[in-house]
Amino acid sequence: MATKKTGKLIAASLGPGDPGLITREAWAVLNSHCQWLYPVKKTGAESFALDIVKRAGLDVPEDALALAFPMTHDIAILSKYWLEAAETVIEILKSGRDAVFLVEGDASTYSTFGHLARTVKALDETLETRVIAGVTSFAAAASCVNKPLTEADDTMAVIPAGYGVKVVERMLQDFDTLVLMKVKPIMEQLLDLLEQKQLLQSSYFIERAGTPDEKIVTDLQTLRHTRPHYLSLLVIHNPHREHGEIIRGCGKKK
Amino acid sequence: MATKKTGKLIAASLGPGDPGLITREAWAVLNSHCQWLYPVKKTGAESFALDIVKRAGLDVPEDALALAFPMTHDIAILSKYWLEAAETVIEILKSGRDAVFLVEGDASTYSTFGHLARTVKALDETLETRVIAGVTSFAAAASCVNKPLTEADDTMAVIPAGYGVKVVERMLQDFDTLVLMKVKPIMEQLLDLLEQKQLLQSSYFIERAGTPDEKIVTDLQTLRHTRPHYLSLLVIHNPHREHGEIIRGCGKKK
Numbered sequence: 001m002a003t004k005k006t007g008k009l010i011a012a013s014l015g016p017g018d019p020g021l022i023t024r025e026a027w028a029v030l031n032s033h034c035q036w037l038y039p040v041k042k043t044g045a046e047s048f049a050l051d052i053v054k055r056a057g058l059d060v061p062e063d064a065l066a067l068a069f070p071m072t073h074d075i076a077i078l079s080k081y082w083l084e085a086a087e088t089v090i091e092i093l094k095s096g097r098d099a100v101f102l103v104e105g106d107a108s109t110y111s112t113f114g115h116l117a118r119t120v121k122a123l124d125e126t127l128e129t130r131v132i133a134g135v136t137s138f139a140a141a142a143s144c145v146n147k148p149l150t151e152a153d154d155t156m157a158v159i160p161a162g163y164g165v166k167v168v169e170r171m172l173q174d175f176d177t178l179v180l181m182k183v184k185p186i187m188e189q190l191l192d193l194l195e196q197k198q199l200l201q202s203s204y205f206i207e208r209a210g211t212p213d214e215k216i217v218t219d220l221q222t223l224r225h226t227r228p229h230y231l232s233l234l235v236i237h238n239p240h241r242e243h244g245e246i247i248r249g250c251g252k253k254k
Numbered sequence: 255m256a257t258k259k260t261g262k263l264i265a266a267s268l269g270p271g272d273p274g275l276i277t278r279e280a281w282a283v284l285n286s287h288c289q290w291l292y293p294v295k296k297t298g299a300e301s302f303a304l305d306i307v308k309r310a311g312l313d314v315p316e317d318a319l320a321l322a323f324p325m326t327h328d329i330a331i332l333s334k335y336w337l338e339a340a341e342t343v344i345e346i347l348k349s350g351r352d353a354v355f356l357v358e359g360d361a362s363t364y365s366t367f368g369h370l371a372r373t374v375k376a377l378d379e380t381l382e383t384r385v386i387a388g389v390t391s392f393a394a395a396a397s398c399v400n401k402p403l404t405e406a407d408d409t410m411a412v413i414p415a416g417y418g419v420k421v422v423e424r425m426l427q428d429f430d431t432l433v434l435m436k437v438k439p440i441m442e443q444l445l446d447l448l449e450q451k452q453l454l455q456s457s458y459f460i461e462r463a464g465t466p467d468e469k470i471v472t473d474l475q476t477l478r479h480t481r482p483h484y485l486s487l488l489v490i491h492n493p494h495r496e497h498g499e500i501i502r503g504c505g506k507k508k
Contacts, residue, residue: 013393015277015387018279019278020277020278020279020282020386021277021278021279021386021387022277022278023269023274023275023276023277023278023389024273024274024275024276024277024278024281024310025272025274025275027278028274056278073406073502106389106393107397107402108393108396108397108401108402108403108404109393109396109402109403109404110404110405110406110408111402111405113402114401114402114405115405117400129400130397130400131396131397131400132274132275132397133269133275133389133393133394133396133397134389134393135277135360135387135388135389135393136390136393139267139360139362139363139387139388139389139390140387142362142363142385142387143361143362143384143385143386143387146371146383146384146385147362147368148361148362148363148365148367148368149362149363150362150363150364150412151364151365151368151369152327152364153414153416153417154364154414155411155412155413155414155417156411156412156413157409157410157411157412157428157429158404158409158410158411158412159409159410160407160408160409160500162407162500162501162502163407163409163498163499163500163501164498164499164500164501167428167498170428171428174411174421174424174425175411185501185502186501244417244418244421245417245418246414246416246417246418247416247417247418247439247440248327248416248439
């Protein structure tokens, strides 16, 4: 007996804002007549991810669906929304249609998609989910300022800035490049640290890379007493770091 | 008096191997009749970057040029090749034509492009260089195993494994995710460390992601006494890490 085909849930990573950074595969899926799903902070709000594809010149299908994921860290609240979104997804997949979830940046890097995919799988483990990788905000930021993130033997750390300046300071011992996400809460203390460590010159700030509202700041002192956007990051290059020895080549067997 | 137009040097990041991960912008530049340049390890050798666009179905222009960058860490030797490559680039740009340099992965992340661009600029600071950001090998790796690299408050470090197992061990205190590049020289010691820390289950190895030779290993013990490919990486997820406190929201002014 033929069983009805089940759709799969696909995350299309769109890159951080420049529609030129959408991959060919994400583009193909967006144009494949599958069900579009896009995240919003609350019902009726604008979707940053949807805005990227609009700026790419794609027409939003009439049946495209917004899924609400509120801006909170309260797991109980989030779980309720993930569950609701997962139930919507499952209904679509069971109807035999693929669903594409629009993701800003890369779906494997600080994205909501992992939670959604896990919730779908928890409700029905037979359903298939898939990620199309994309360009991260920090890779795009580096291209905007024309300065590599890492070269040769460099080390890089990507951390939410909220762990605090003491953590950032400690990491300067081990890392040539620090990417700080969500810098808003500790911006002033970070600027103090960078000034003290003489790293203001080699660091930069970027907000909404690749969008019409892009803001790149290389003179970091001008950021004092300002309020950065949520989608902003700080890249610290640390030229003073002393590299340890490095083992090259094939190495010896133990 | 009208001056002759000068071309610019563009890095087209192609992602780590899957031709579907080429961005729309890189694709447009590849199809814009500019001069293709692609890296090879030595004259006549295969180019990994060129192979990606071939698999994407693009015809390689007859005048596409290979630029040789030998596999060495000797700066004196490399500088000679960068200089030679830069002179070739400058000749093209001065003729008024744009040149596109094909880059595997992302041109800002462990790529030769930075050196080439700096050498071009050092010879003629009026020349323009530009990077089109791309998908990194670790973002692609995460999508292949369907497991996010980072979520919520996670921290991630990307380091050449050659700094040694002691460095890797120390970083387990601060990082939820470790991406180890060039694991070949210390593979056995890494496996010992992961076994000791009970992290074998939550880590995976990936070689040439997205290519016909892709190899994904989740049972890491099978890697003992093998010789990983140069283009391989190890992703360690560290579920035992205790997160410190995190500062959220807008923070207080000092």
